[in-house]
Amino acid sequence: MAHANLMNNYFNPNSVYTEEDYRRRFRMRRYVFERLLYDVQQINPYFRQKRDRAGRPGFSPHQKVTVALQMVAYGSPADSINETHCLFESTCLYTLEQLCDTIVQVYKDECLYKPNQEDLNRLIRKAEDRGFPGMIRLLDCMHWDWKNYPTG
Incomplete structure (x- = not known):
């Protein structure tokens, strides 16, 4: 059914x-x-x-x-x-x-293949256009200011 x-x-x-x-x-x-x-x-x-x-x-x-x-x-x-x-x-x-x-x-x-330089450039441009610079790097290493980021 x-x-x-x-x-x-x-x-x-x-x-x-x-x-x-x-x-x-x-x-x-x-x-x-x-x-x-x-x-x-x-x-x-x-x-x-x-x-x-x-x-x-x-x-x-x-x-x-x-x-x-x-x-x-x-x-x-x-x-x-x-x-x-x-x-x-x-x-x-x-x-x-x-x-x-x-x-x-x-x-x-x-x-599922390792991206070549052309792929990386295209992905970086697309991410930057959407407001996510450096998206290919680790997310925790992105250059974003987060005022309430937990520290200590």
Whole structure:
């Protein structure tokens, strides 16, 4: 039932929520989610739906990825997920661990590389435009005056 609700609300044609609602709630566009879902299913069998010993379908790939992303995007505690997605705390934590490991495995060459000088210059310019000079350095070494900084 949780899977059916998730699909009807977000993924089926004529879903309850619009693309804008989806982007606001999931912090990504639907096509990015679908690509991520496809990619992790290709690498990690955990994200493919299986049947339990009684022959009932287990948690869907959509449920697993949604739960993990919700925990990351909102900092949702694992024990609060049970109310909306019907996954127990231990399953949520395991799913999050599996998703993080799989994302690193899938995207490390494309996204997780040491930045070159051009990348650093672009990031520094973008950060300075937003009022965060020196963002590439450690945050505790930034040159910000904080009048109430705890000392002593």
